[in-house]
């Protein structure tokens with residue numbers, strides 16, 4: 341009896357390449373690409389010191405936006421959409437969405453791991469520091485980021 345697919349595939353049965361052997365290398369290549377990506381992010385994060393430190397160049401940035409009520413309200417609006425899930429409703433670092441194992445900073449204490457000047461906080465938000473705390477340069481205008489700086493600084497004064 342002829343096998344149904346014999347004339348469709350001219351290769352003798354034993355020379356057909358089973359799908360799983362094709363899937364194997366493809367899956368491995370994908371996994372490797374993924375691993376490399378994670379490694380690249382991890383290396384980036386490793387280069388960034390975990391202990392408290394400062395950034396002199398960022399310190400030199402001046403905040404052009406006064407912490408007016410209007411600025412704080414605008415900052416709060418962005419915060420609710422983009423930051424609250426990790427940094428918590430009141431900024432205490434108690435949101436539960438952190439996905440890469442990082443501990444979201446508490447904005448209500450005096451500790452600023454990456455420097456507490458307006459320019460340093462601005463740079464952290466704009467450029468990011470870890471896989472969890474990624475930069476928002478693509479999502480936020482500079483003015484929005486300064487509003488966020490004003491807002492999260494206001495949390496520690498409450």
Ligand code: HEC
Nearest residue numbers: 422423426438442443444445451452453454455464472473
């Ligand atoms: C997916 C979770 C996540 C989101 C969303 C997130 N953050 Fe973070 N953030 C973190 C983590 C984790 C850290 C601590 C990074 C480290 O290890 O230093 C951090 C650190 C920071 C710091 C540094 C504080 C310091 O002590 O120097 C600032 C500022 C900050 N985040 C602001 C924001 C703002 C503003 C937003 C929203 C636009 C935001 N974050 C969104 C997880 C998040």
